[in-house]
Amino acid sequence: MAVTSLFTRLNPLAPKSVDTDMDIAIVGAGFSGLGMAIQLKEAGIENFTILERAAEVGGTWRDNHYPGAACDVASHLYSFSFEQNPNWSRAFGQQPEIFDYIKRTAAKYDLYKHIRFNTSIVKSWFNEDEGRWHAQTADGDELTAQVVVSAVGALADPAYPKIPGLDDFQGKLMHTAQWDDDYDLSGKRVAVIGSGASAIQVVPEVQKAAARLTVFQRTPSWIMPKPDRPIPEKEQAEYAERPFKLHKRRFRIYWMSELFAPFIISNKKFFKTQAEKMAKQHIRKQVKDRDLQKAVTPDYAIGCKRILISNDWYPAIQADNAELIADGPAEIKANSIVLKDGREIEVDAIVCATGFKVPSKAAPFQVQGLNGLDMNDAWDDGAEAYKGVAVSGFPNLFFLMGPNTGPSHTSVLAFTEMQMEYIGKAIGHMARNNLQWIDVKKRVQDRFNRGIQKRMENTSWTSGCNSWYLTDSGKNTTLYPGFNWEYRMRLWLFRPSEYHEQPADRFRKNKAA
Numbered sequence: 001m002a003v004t005s006l007f008t009r010l011n012p013l014a015p016k017s018v019d020t021d022m023d024i025a026i027v028g029a030g031f032s033g034l035g036m037a038i039q040l041k042e043a044g045i046e047n048f049t050i051l052e053r054a055a056e057v058g059g060t061w062r063d064n065h066y067p068g069a070a071c072d073v074a075s076h077l078y079s080f081s082f083e084q085n086p087n088w089s090r091a092f093g094q095q096p097e098i099f100d101y102i103k104r105t106a107a108k109y110d111l112y113k114h115i116r117f118n119t120s121i122v123k124s125w126f127n128e129d130e131g132r133w134h135a136q137t138a139d140g141d142e143l144t145a146q147v148v149v150s151a152v153g154a155l156a157d158p159a160y161p162k163i164p165g166l167d168d169f170q171g172k173l174m175h176t177a178q179w180d181d182d183y184d185l186s187g188k189r190v191a192v193i194g195s196g197a198s199a200i201q202v203v204p205e206v207q208k209a210a211a212r213l214t215v216f217q218r219t220p221s222w223i224m225p226k227p228d229r230p231i232p233e234k235e236q237a238e239y240a241e242r243p244f245k246l247h248k249r250r251f252r253i254y255w256m257s258e259l260f261a262p263f264i265i266s267n268k269k270f271f272k273t274q275a276e277k278m279a280k281q282h283i284r285k286q287v288k289d290r291d292l293q294k295a296v297t298p299d300y301a302i303g304c305k306r307i308l309i310s311n312d313w314y315p316a317i318q319a320d321n322a323e324l325i326a327d328g329p330a331e332i333k334a335n336s337i338v339l340k341d342g343r344e345i346e347v348d349a350i351v352c353a354t355g356f357k358v359p360s361k362a363a364p365f366q367v368q369g370l371n372g373l374d375m376n377d378a379w380d381d382g383a384e385a386y387k388g389v390a391v392s393g394f395p396n397l398f399f400l401m402g403p404n405t406g407p408s409h410t411s412v413l414a415f416t417e418m419q420m421e422y423i424g425k426a427i428g429h430m431a432r433n434n435l436q437w438i439d440v441k442k443r444v445q446d447r448f449n450r451g452i453q454k455r456m457e458n459t460s461w462t463s464g465c466n467s468w469y470l471t472d473s474g475k476n477t478t479l480y481p482g483f484n485w486e487y488r489m490r491l492w493l494f495r496p497s498e499y500h501e502q503p504a505d506r507f508r509k510n511k512a513a
Helices: 003-008 031-042 095-108 199-209 233-241 243-265 269-286 290-296 313-317 412-432 442-456 484-490 504-512
Strands: 021-027 048-051 121-127 132-137 142-150 172-175 189-193 212-216 322-325 336-338 344-346 349-352 366-368 397-399 435-440 499-503
Touching: 021 031, 031 048, 031 095, 031 412, 142 412, 189 199, 189 344, 199 212, 199 313, 233 243, 243 269, 243 484, 269 290, 269 313, 290 313, 290 322, 313 322, 397 412, 412 435, 412 484, 435 442, 499 504
Parallel strands: 021 048, 021 142, 121 366, 142 397, 172 349, 189 212, 189 349, 212 322
Antiparallel strands: 121 132, 132 142, 336 344, 435 499
């Protein structure tokens, strides 16, 4: 019997379209949320709603539309394995093309009718008497669902730098994740604060337009050459006509990424030496000034922070109209920035390329599980989940891109697609066995996370540098300390013995009584 009919048996009166009473709620309409929805539809389940706080799908690729925004994972891997695109125009996709791909996919699988836009969840709680989740929106509505899948992602809320006087600046202030397309930087005196993943993309574009550009680099990043190239139309046509070639290219990119993983993850001297050698050669090739070479060379082990790829960052900061300040601003005034050496630079616009608020120990919104357990209390020592997907004490709540499932060397979709399948298996198990809820056992979750943190001891991320991967106590709750293929094997099977189960019959009897 199909999964959908079995699942619907749990709630025979469940609505078949968007409503405030639903069986499955997916929070977020980015890559992960849409992928989960497609997984449900392919299983025959239509009774779900996607809750999206914005007015369009796309997540980070909707919000990050600054000049130069692009992906640092090859296009043919940074896309759904079941919806491969033969028509990528470049080896590394740019924001407009990725955003268009996401919207096309949502339309192709008829997902828009399932999405409730402009809906932001502020808190949720599990009602044990009903065996259902309740959620309150920012508008005051209360929604219910039997199963909730959180697909909000970690890179959602922009982080502005804490610099005295920033709020008093009278010129144009922008964050790369809140770019104002109507503001023209041409001929302006522009300052960019940051030298990370978004900065190395936006700076070369700003440099072309600005009259003068000042870049504030607090900490240099390890940067590798970007093997990007245009994909000719003839090659695109071959991928469209011969899907085997497209699958072969994706397969090759995936395993090349896996082979490179030890150079990023491992703290072994051999891997670090080889990787740093490549990055330093890139610096020497593009930067001739010895003082600047020193300024852009990190003093921490490669891999400790995110490794970046770019061919135009170093040329941009050496342009005649550009200056690199190897430190952050001391103070910001109404129309200028004061350096720590006392020098003052007049600016018309400030661009903050300073990343996102990453909730290393906080839930995406207020969440209360069994017996009123608050997830922030459960995560007081840092976020933890079983396989990054389920959290003990919070029945029927699943995470995509949950704790310790961030990729360091490959596509995030290689992780989330397996999570989608695992969650689908969990829902199927509930349906076949007439269960109201399942909850991963605490000892199972603890054993898994002890193993994860033990493996962290031999990774680059615990080598001493300060990064957003870590909590204040130095615990890495963000990344997975191993190969993607190995993580996928961990999620291959759903084991009911690892979960507490509550039959649906109990709730029917209580209601009848």
